[in-house]
Amino acid sequence: MSLNYIVAMLLITLGLYCLLLKRNLIKMVIGLGVITDGIHLFLISMGYREGGIAAIVPGGMLQDNVAAGFASAAVDPIPQALVLTSIVINICIVALALSLTIWVYRHYGTLDPSEIRRLRE
Amino acid sequence: MMAGMTTIVRTISRLLFPFMFLFGVYVLIHGHLTPGGGFQGGVIIAAAFVMLWLAYGLEQSPIGFELFRTEILEAIGGLTLATVGLVGFAMGVGKFFGHVLPLGTLGNLLSGGDLPLLNIGVGIEVATSLVLVFYAMLRKVAWDEK
Amino acid sequence: MIEIPPIVAIVLPLFGAFLTPIIAIVSRRFDVERKVCGWFMVAIMIAMLLVVVSMGARVWGGEIIIYKLGGWDPPWGINLAIDGLAFQMALMIAGLGTLVAIYSLAYMKRDSRFDLYCTLILLITAGMMGIVLTGDLFNFYVFLEITCISSYALVAFRRNSDAVEAGIKYMIIGSLGTSILLLSITMLYGSIGSLNIADLGQKLAMAKAGAEPVPMILVVALALFVTGIMIKVAMVPFHAWLADALTAAPTAISALLAGPVAVIGIYWVARIPYLPFGMPVGVILVALGIISMVVGVLMALVQTDFKRMLAYHVISQKGYMVLGIGLGTTLGLQGGLFHLLNHSTYKCMLFMCAGAVLHRTGSQKFDELGGLSKNMPITSSVFLIGALAISGIPPLNGFASKYTIYLAGVDAGQPIITAIAVLVSALTLASFLKAFSSVFLGQRPERFKDVKEAPMQMLFPMCVMAAICIVIGLLPALGFNIAGPAQTAAMNPGNYISQVLGGT
Numbered sequence: 001m002s003l004n005y006i007v008a009m010l011l012i013t014l015g016l017y018c019l020l021l022k023r024n025l026i027k028m029v030i031g032l033g034v035i036t037d038g039i040h041l042f043l044i045s046m047g048y049r050e051g052g053i054a055a056i057v058p059g060g061m062l063q064d065n066v067a068a069g070f071a072s073a074a075v076d077p078i079p080q081a082l083v084l085t086s087i088v089i090n091i092c093i094v095a096l097a098l099s100l101t102i103w104v105y106r107h108y109g110t111l112d113p114s115e116i117r118r119l120r121e
Numbered sequence: 122m123m124a125g126m127t128t129i130v131r132t133i134s135r136l137l138f139p140f141m142f143l144f145g146v147y148v149l150i151h152g153h154l155t156p157g158g159g160f161q162g163g164v165i166i167a168a169a170f171v172m173l174w175l176a177y178g179l180e181q182s183p184i185g186f187e188l189f190r191t192e193i194l195e196a197i198g199g200l201t202l203a204t205v206g207l208v209g210f211a212m213g214v215g216k217f218f219g220h221v222l223p224l225g226t227l228g229n230l231l232s233g234g235d236l237p238l239l240n241i242g243v244g245i246e247v248a249t250s251l252v253l254v255f256y257a258m259l260r261k262v263a264w265d266e267k
Numbered sequence: 268m269i270e271i272p273p274i275v276a277i278v279l280p281l282f283g284a285f286l287t288p289i290i291a292i293v294s295r296r297f298d299v300e301r302k303v304c305g306w307f308m309v310a311i312m313i314a315m316l317l318v319v320v321s322m323g324a325r326v327w328g329g330e331i332i333i334y335k336l337g338g339w340d341p342p343w344g345i346n347l348a349i350d351g352l353a354f355q356m357a358l359m360i361a362g363l364g365t366l367v368a369i370y371s372l373a374y375m376k377r378d379s380r381f382d383l384y385c386t387l388i389l390l391i392t393a394g395m396m397g398i399v400l401t402g403d404l405f406n407f408y409v410f411l412e413i414t415c416i417s418s419y420a421l422v423a424f425r426r427n428s429d430a431v432e433a434g435i436k437y438m439i440i441g442s443l444g445t446s447i448l449l450l451s452i453t454m455l456y457g458s459i460g461s462l463n464i465a466d467l468g469q470k471l472a473m474a475k476a477g478a479e480p481v482p483m484i485l486v487v488a489l490a491l492f493v494t495g496i497m498i499k500v501a502m503v504p505f506h507a508w509l510a511d512a513l514t515a516a517p518t519a520i521s522a523l524l525a526g527p528v529a530v531i532g533i534y535w536v537a538r539i540p541y542l543p544f545g546m547p548v549g550v551i552l553v554a555l556g557i558i559s560m561v562v563g564v565l566m567a568l569v570q571t572d573f574k575r576m577l578a579y580h581v582i583s584q585k586g587y588m589v590l591g592i593g594l595g596t597t598l599g600l601q602g603g604l605f606h607l608l609n610h611s612t613y614k615c616m617l618f619m620c621a622g623a624v625l626h627r628t629g630s631q632k633f634d635e636l637g638g639l640s641k642n643m644p645i646t647s648s649v650f651l652i653g654a655l656a657i658s659g660i661p662p663l664n665g666f667a668s669k670y671t672i673y674l675a676g677v678d679a680g681q682p683i684i685t686a687i688a689v690l691v692s693a694l695t696l697a698s699f700l701k702a703f704s705s706v707f708l709g710q711r712p713e714r715f716k717d718v719k720e721a722p723m724q725m726l727f728p729m730c731v732m733a734a735i736c737i738v739i740g741l742l743p744a745l746g747f748n749i750a751g752p753a754q755t756a757a758m759n760p761g762n763y764i765s766q767v768l769g770g771t
Contacts, residue, residue, distance in 0.1 A: 032446075088160055
């Protein structure tokens with residue numbers, strides 16, 4: 001399963017590259033999204049168990065019969081809950097970032113971060 | 122102001138909208154049984170509305186947007202969430218988010234205590250919030266084009 | 268006293284934030300929107316302050332208040348755990364938040380969409396209370412994001428070109444910081460298997476005792492965690508966002524960012540060396556603290572903008588706190604925490620003075636201001652008290668906490684630290700004397716002839732804070748009564764772990 005982790009690290013690196021080196025605000029916001037996606041992939045892969053089943057209790061299953069087997073065969077559901085929460089937070093951040101970008105464009109007429117320097121003067 | 126899309130896209134969007142809405146409500150309500158739940162269902166419902174606006178343009182879409190109604194709905198969604206938590210507290214169960222409704226049998230729709238109510242609250246909140254975000258962005262862009 | 272569970276302190280502002288849009292729509296019909304929303308916000312903050320104060324007696328008796336959400340026991344459930352350290356932070360956030368809320372009633376008079384402002388202030392307060400009261404690591408991350416997103420929106424509230432530029436820069440750097448924190452929490456969960464702070468502390472201690480050397484993934488997780496927190500606390504070299512954000516934000520928000528939001532970062536900096544990590548990061552903290560102190564004050568000396576100068580002083584003073592905490596001794600930790608208490612008070616006050624001047628004259632540049640002490644006597648005397656306090660002049664409160672840090676430097680066997688700290692204090696005094704004479708003494712430009720004193724709602728919080736500065740300065744034992752239990756609680760992770768995991 002180390003392929004998951006390699007891809008996650010690759011995503012984080014690519015996102016960092018976008019965030020730090022691109023000269024366009026929207027590309028920087030996309031880079032931020034890619035970083036978060038890499039972290040989510042990393043988190044979900046951590047919950048994986050070899051040969052596991054999905055962590056959903058099927059309907060009509062009697063409690064005491066198969067509960068023990070289920071708990072050791074299912075993949076870990078906690079990282080999935082954590083990733084869901086994090087995806088929601090990420091949506092808020094991207095929405096706010098894009099709104100601020102629209103305002104920056106209206107005031108400055110450009111999306112190049114090196115030209116948005118009125119505060120430094 | 123906001124140009125819509127071609128006739129094919131408009132027709133298909135108008136036909137698809139009720140199914141998307143229904144699917145979103147289905148994902149929402151079965152949140153405690155199958156993958157999904159409040160947030161996912163809410164996003165699908167919001168996507169249904171936004172699809173209509175993108176296909177038709179904000180003014181000519183068959184389902185219009187009223188700021189007042191949407192803002193009230195969003196506040197109600199958030200309040201439902203907080204109230205369900207507090208009700209568990211006040212009605213003698215003694216803990217925040219303690220279950221008030223009975224835990225039914227496994228696999229039934231009406232089971233899982235407070236969870237379906239929480240899902241509905243979250244779903245309304247998320248759907249209206251995303252719709253508001255899209256409306257704010259569309260209106261800002263349209264303002265710029267004037 | 269009725270036992271109010273601490274969850275109410277978080278739920279109250281959250282509830283208020285959801286109620287505010289409805290109240291705004293209803294009161295818009297009767298045209299009293301601004302007053303009703305404003306006083307509703309202040310009422311909720313005062314109620315929250317009372318809830319926090321009511322927890323005081325129990326916490327100072329040595330008991331850690333534990334509240335389990337939903338009745339689930341830790342470590343499977345999420346719990347709130349309030350020890351002495353958390354209580355000091357909660358008290359500061361609640362108290363300063365209330366004062367800033369009263370201040371904003373007058374400061375935001377000319378802004379439209381005041382209901383949005385009230386909602387965001389209540390949300391950011393709920394987020395901050397959640398951060399200091401929680402005992403679960405992922406819960407901390409969620410509340411941190413709530414706080415940060417609300418602060419991004421508040422910094423860009425006025426939507427003029429400065430505010431939006433500062434907002435987007437703050438947002439990108441801040442989001443990077445919280446993503447790094449998330450990665451660190453992920454690695455911790457993957458290697459240890461628990462998210463509860465007490466449980467993590469226990470298992471990390473066992474992991475360290477069992478295996479020599481410390482496993483690589485834990486070191487990486489700790490490094491990422493420290494980096495993320497340092498970005499949030501704006502230590503050099505991650506300080507770039509703070510100056511822009513505090514300059515461009517509405518001054519009430521600058522006061523909020525410089526006071527309570529800084530509290531959160533320092534709360535976690537104080538927790539890192541003891542719980543849940545327990546690994547020695549003192550050297551890094553001391554180094555970063557010293558660099559930030561010096562760089563902050565040097566950059567503040569050359570500023571020509573009132574709020575920008577105050578922002579660089581914030582960086583410098585936070586360097587003091589990180590230095591004190593990094594020294595690792597009892598005196599150092601007490602000094603750092605006491606300095607946090609004092610700094611939040613007088614920094615909020617200084618920003619409020621700058622805001623009062625900006626509100627009445629419309630300018631925040633030193634070149635354009637001057638001679639305002641005749642027009643605004645109360646504001647200028649409050650600013651003088653703040654300037655003396657931040658430079659560490661007796662008998663004000665800054666002296667007591669800085670003296671503790673000087674003693675801690677000598678006590679830990681590093682007198683060079685004390686020498687640098689005293690030098691920075693002297694430079695701080697120089698910078699503030701220049702500021703005071705530029706703004707309040709000297710020649711008054713013609714157009715400011717009729718400038719009046721700041722309105723009552725702005726003066727009231729400023730005078731309350733000035734009174735606190737003087738009182739704590741004359742009776743430093745009061746401050747040590749608050750910082751002392753905080754320090755003992757922070758240095759005592761075993762007590763925390765046993766009470767959370769073992770108790771009812």
